[in-house]
Amino acid sequence: MRALQAAAPWGLDALQVIEAPDPTPGRGEVLVRMRAVSLNYRDLLMVGGVYGRGSGTADKITPFSDGCGVVEAVGPGVTRVAPGDRVSTLFFQNWISGPPTLEKLSSALGFPIPGAGRELAVFREDGVSKVPEFLTDQQVATLPCAALTAWRALFEDARLQPGDTVVLQGTGGVSIFGLQFAHAAGYRTIITSSSDAKLERAKALGADHLVNYRQTPEWGRAVRELTGGVGADFIMEVGGAGTMQQSLRAVRIGGHIAIIGVVSGGGEGIQPAVLIGNSARMQGVSVGSRDMFEAMCRAIALHDIRPVVDRTYPWTEAKAALEAMRGGEHFGKIVLEF
Known part of the structure; x- marks a missing residue:
């Protein structure tokens, strides 16, 4: 598979597409084929090496927390989703419910956990959630953080x-x-x-x-x-x-x-x-839990709320998309498509 990667000395010029082995889901994990990811200002800071708990000391990162994809395979013991389900990533993989804690807030995608900027990604089954059917892949990808x-x-x-x-x-x-x-x-x-x-x-x-x-x-x-x-x-x-x-x-x-x-x-x-x-x-405010995410999705479906996607780019043109974000001309969200 192909994946996005940023590494020291950081900056947009350090963002590149690399070849990586196809991952395999273990117990309690799901394999997701990504369809879209959306950009947050955090991603611009992260690729620049200036964001997160110790992110500046990481040797390399797979960026982006917010994605939409389809479950391709599941590991032993998985019950929340099945192959063929369309899911969203969750920003914090370990924040299921309750108030925030250091442990929960230390489980963000992009860093310290490899993010959604790759063709195939393995996540914990608790780290993904089903989404409203009427939304497009691009719209779903805007939900996890913003x-x-x-x-x-x-x-x-x-x-x-x-x-x-x-x-x-x-x-x-x-x-x-x-x-x-x-x-x-x-x-x-x-x-x-x-x-x-x-x-x-x-x-x-x-x-x-x-x-x-x-x-x-x-x-x-x-x-x-x-x-x-x-x-x-x-x-x-x-x-x-x-x-x-x-x-x-x-x-x-x-x-x-x-x-x-x-x-x-x-x-x-x-x-x-x-x-x-x-x-x-x-x-x-640092995003939220899975329980909050699922309550939000119910409200989105009830009120027929359509996320605003301002522009899209091929995922391999992530650098250009981040440059557009830095320019601040967008209205709503910028999305990368696989």
Whole structure:
């Protein structure tokens, strides 16, 4: 089989297609022929050698956590799936249920466990899940990280009610899933972007209010105005540097800020006085469990939610796809096809 591999000294130029032996499933394992994988910002950092618990010290990695494939064979004792089943990978192979622990969070695909960027892959049977039949392979591949992160932030960690106001930053994968989920749940949605064209696409997905942060750098004030001075009940914080202070200004008293990512950099220092003054909560979000994933898939099927795939590339052109992600021009998700 062929597989993607990145190795020291890292960087996009270090990503290559290699030949590798076909794997064989052991007890409790499944062999999956991959059909599609989707990109996350984490993958860009990982290939660059700057992400994860000790990832910079790994000699080589098989990248990508998020994939869709078909079970080709199963090892002894497997009962969850059978040959011919279409499945999604799970970001954390050992996080089945309950709260996160170090052991659960140390089982991520891509690193330390070889990822989905290969034609054939062996996973634990607990590390894959069946998926809604109406979704395409490309759409399924977007679910394990971006969709589940948005789901957990909105429905597992926050305490929201229909009619509450949520702010989605930007139009990347997590934020667009957040918009789709929030709209389905009856939340009032405010989305930010530097592109009016992207904001119009977000409006078509159900966004109630649009804020161009290039035209309105103090978008926290705009959120306050849109909420009658009260502030937002929930903010999906994906930027880090340049956005955190605006999130703190935009959140209501007792509101919830979900810390998703640091696309704009490591972020500014948090002002404790601001958090104390408005009793806001900040919650770091690192994807979620299998139980959360399966609950999310039930909701996707119930509400007929279609993940937004902005563009696709052949899987052997992963470097070009990651370069496109780094450019930030996409709306929703970028997917590699096998």
